[in-house]
Amino acid sequence: MIEQSPALHPGGHDRMRAGLNHLAVHGSAEAVGAALAAGWTTRTESGRSVHPVDAQGFELEVVVAG
Template identity: 45%
Template sequence: MLHHIELWVPDLDRAVASWGWLLGSLGWEPYQEWAAGRSWRLGETYVVVERSPALRTGAGHDRMRPGLNHLAFRARGREAVDALAEEAAAHGWRPLFPERYPYAGGPGHYAVYLEDADGFEVEVVAG
């Protein structure tokens, strides 16, 4: 089982607004808060966004470079995926592959693909 994921972000307030909305919409609860970061928890797994003082290079994440491409989350169903797709732009996310929504991942794979202002991609799959 996954223990936690930690994302270093260039702008904490922006990350808290976008990630907090997304994770909250998927049932994650606020978990920890400190000057440079926040976390949300679902079961025993948690996600951290942090503006680390060790972060000295780069202004944003590039999912097209080596490293993390995206995180995939499971939603409760198609209606939940549709609601996220509809509301995402108001919370700092832009749709990826909108012309192929909701089957950008292939036939039978109902999902929305989103990218935040810092270049982090998420996939939310209907459970």
């Protein structure tokens, strides 16, 4: 279960605030493609690491194998 603090600031997720700002996972190029097809955008891509961002600004770092 994930808890949410009642001491939230209005305006949704902000990656510059304290707390979790992105999650890094191993994944596939197909998974990145699925995220982009679902409306995520690419913030940056560096070699095997792709950083898609959702509509609220949450960043997922996907390290693509091989």
